[in-house]
Amino acid sequence: MKAIIYRQYGAAEVLQLADRPTPSPLANEVLIRVHAAEATKSDCELRSFHFPVQWFWLPLRLALGIRKPKRQILGGYFAGQITQVGAAVQNFAPGERVFGSSQLRFGAYGEYLCLPSDYTLATIPDGLSYAEAAAVPLGGLNALHFMDRAGIQAGEHVLINGAGGSIGTYAVQIAKQRGAQVTAVDSGTKAALLRGLGADRVIDYRQTDFRQSPASYDVILDMVASSPYGRTMRALRPKGRYLMANPTLLKMLQSVVTSIFSSQRALFAFAGETRAELHCLQQMLSTGELKAVVDRVYPMSEAVDAHRRVESEQRLGSVVIQIGTAES
Ligand SMILES: NC(=O)c1ccc[n+]([C@@H]2O[C@H](COP(=O)([O-])OP(=O)(O)OC[C@H]3O[C@@H](n4cnc5c(N)ncnc54)[C@H](OP(=O)(O)O)[C@@H]3O)[C@@H](O)[C@H]2O)c1
The missing domain is CATH 3.90.180.10 (Medium-chain alcohol dehydrogenases, catalytic domain)
Structure with missing residues (x-):
């Protein structure tokens, strides 16, 4: 599969397009074909390892890789379609359009992502594009x-x-x-x-x-x-x-x-990003109480520009990277 990877911490230019093995789901996991991922301020902070709050540095460096990132595919917030489910999965089926958070597993900048079926995942409300759905979970x-x-x-x-x-x-x-x-x-x-x-x-x-x-x-x-x-x-x-x-x-x-x-x-709360909260957002999107706010959508080949746009703070809403080929 194609993925946007980073092999070292640094400026936006460390992002590059590469081929990576497509993951296979375990019995309790779903395999998602990711179509869109938000490029977030947090992604930029993790990539550069510069945080507005200094104390984040040490625990995150220990968790994510001291000299270089242990997980090379960033992206925590996404929308896509389930293509395969593990033998024990009952709550999702292939073909369902889903959005959510992969939390500290990241991986949403790649075409395929495996997550446990009880993760922060929900079906995308009708009428929302993948780009719009990917813009919602973080914020x-x-x-x-x-x-x-x-x-x-x-x-x-x-x-x-x-x-x-x-x-x-x-x-x-x-x-x-x-x-x-x-x-x-x-x-x-x-x-x-x-x-x-x-x-x-x-x-x-x-x-x-x-x-x-x-x-x-x-x-x-x-x-x-x-x-x-x-x-x-x-x-x-x-x-x-x-x-x-x-x-x-x-x-x-x-x-x-x-x-x-x-x-x-x-x-000083840190959000747990629960399934119950995602279902609440799903409901609000369905009724029109909540609207997705998308600034621009970039192709994978322009991930560097997507991160630069997030860091420039000129954007009006979420910057989204389209993962793989075009799909609404
Ligand atoms: N606690 C948690 O659980 C949690 C979870 C996720 C993220 N975060 C952190 O929360 C931060 C915000 O996240 P975000 O994704 O919403 O960031 P963001 O998209 O970059 O939004 C920050 C906004 O603040 C504006 N701003 C900058 N300086 C300001 C000032 N002095 N007064 C008022 N507004 C100002 C920026 O606009 P201009 O630059 O144009 O002024 C920008 O619109 C990030 O650093 C992220 O790491 C915390």
Whole structure:
């Protein structure tokens, strides 16, 4: 099979197209012909081994390969079609169109992927292309997880910092769908996109610091690792919740102190990316409550450009790589 591989950590140019053996499913696994995979910020961070939060470096390096990557095929979020199932698999059949997350197994930048049938997999709702379906799992699963942790009530004021990225674009939609007043913070080029997704107010962080308004928000979901902790907490109302997608070690310690000594709460959740959450997204996509946000689709041969586009932050939505030959 064809796969986009990386043999060493480094700039986008380390990605190359290569032939790899097609995997075979074990008894409890399904074999998926991948048609589309999202090129995520996390893929770029793992490829370059540069993280906005420094403490990620050591545990991830130990897990993923000290001198070079142990798993050469990146890609954690995908859409494709089941072509074969193992003897013990009951919940999927060949021909079904599925999307999901391969989590730390990665592998979605290759034409074929084997996953246990009880992994984070669900059928693609009718009417969604493979590219659209591949754009949902990373942002949708993480956004849903954070919004659930926040326990949003209708009428609450939710601010999403970094709202124009993969996670933020789904967080805006889910917060709106739960009846919140949503303020989206990102660079001004993303304002129209964010309003189109339902944001009530959009703040260009290069022009205005939302932290200048104290006690304004019930929930702040923050994708930006460099956010100042104390000033961000002051923008929260009493009993407000601050959720950090990219917590530094210091912020993790500060959040414990906050939770003990204040009515506010600060949480640094890592999304479990469960099947139940994916089924919830599947339902929301079916009813039109959630929309896939695709920026551009690149062929496998242009994977380097796809990663450059993600790193340039010029994109409006998810960058998707079409895996193999064209297929809707
Ligand atoms: N906790 C978890 O479980 C978890 C899971 C997945 C990912 N993550 C991490 O979460 C981070 C965000 O993920 P993502 O995929 O959504 O990233 P992303 O797509 O790159 O989105 C980040 C957004 O933030 C904007 N931004 C940058 N600086 C900002 C600032 N100072 N104020 C406001 N907005 C700013 C960026 O736009 P401009 O650059 O144009 O300004 C971009 O639109 C990644 O670093 C990823 O590794 C955490």
